[in-house]
Amino acid sequence: MKRILVTGGAGYIGSHVVKHLAKRGYEVLTFDNLSTGHKWAVKYSNLFVADLNNKEAIKKCIVDFRPNAVIHFAASIEVNESVLNPIKYYINNISNTINLLEVMKEEGVNKFLFSSTAAVYGNPLKVPIDEDSPLNPINPYGNSKKMIELILKDISQANSDFCYVSLRYFNVAGADKDGELGQVYENSIHLITRALKVIKGSIDKLQIYGTDYDTADGTCIRDYIHVDDLADAHLIALDYLLDGKENNIFNCGYGHGYSVKEVIETVKKVTALPLKVEETGRRAGDPAILIADNRKIKKVLGWLPKYNNLDYIIQTAWDWEKGLKN
Missing domain, CATH: 3.40.50.720 (NAD(P)-binding Rossmann-like Domain)
Structure with missing residues (x-):
């Protein structure tokens, strides 16, 4: 072994x-x-x-x-x-x-x-x-x-x-599909986690850091x-x-991305709950777009992702978040 x-x-x-x-x-x-x-x-x-x-x-x-x-x-x-x-x-x-x-x-x-x-x-x-x-x-x-x-x-x-x-x-x-593991940070900076905490009432509002990026809706895009x-x-x-x-x-990565605003809309769709949002200035050190070219890992290692679906990612994160105290 x-x-x-x-x-x-x-x-x-x-x-x-x-x-x-x-x-x-x-x-x-x-x-x-x-x-x-x-x-x-x-x-x-x-x-x-x-x-x-x-x-x-x-x-x-x-x-x-x-x-x-x-x-x-x-x-x-x-x-x-x-x-x-x-x-x-x-x-x-x-x-x-x-x-x-x-x-x-x-x-x-x-x-x-x-x-x-x-x-x-x-x-x-x-x-x-x-x-x-x-x-x-x-x-x-x-x-x-x-x-x-x-x-x-x-x-x-x-x-x-x-x-x-x-x-x-x-x-x-996202979180473990069996519900055993997930994100637990005292002050999480992750967009999806923070959005879910706002919906749950643990955080007052979700801030969008920058709406003037060179993207379709002005917000950062991530894979x-x-x-x-x-x-x-x-x-x-x-x-x-x-x-x-x-x-x-x-x-x-999956080779495609979603903007901050697209993630927010998907969070609202998956949870079927409202989300309080505030637009604010850019955050230091944030590039506008980060999307992976994943052809190499697929070709060399034979990696085949199973969960390439933003709704599923958010659903597993939401299932996990609902079980946390804060």
């Missing part, structure tokens, strides 16, 4: 991936400091509570568990916060990842699956965005993820045994991918890694 260490496995995406791994028969260990993750979300693995700023803790974890591969989710992920507090992002997302990579090297663990982001592209020169598009992030969050991708490339060139895959996520949304499809992409990428294939980078 292959052993997989998942950093950040108590978080939103990580917990879904851990479930998929366990269902596939992998032995999984979650490494998480629980700063934004939740102990209750670790349903399908043991939990090692520690921070990636502690190399001794990382070493103990890896020496005791002896993973065949590491899937690395642990990071700070809020674009706007990264603009306001860049040092936090460079410490958490770069320095702490280097700690992990150093211990992996010391202990001979050479398979690394990295949680990257479409934010590495910044304002794209063309849409949809393929993996060879220029990397021009426009916020510290995107910069931090770009830097790790460069570090992984350099490590692989220095050490031929080291192999990595980076998955560049577009906008992840929304269901979290279960993203989890499946991780399992296929892991198989690819464990089979000893070459280093690679793949976009994870």
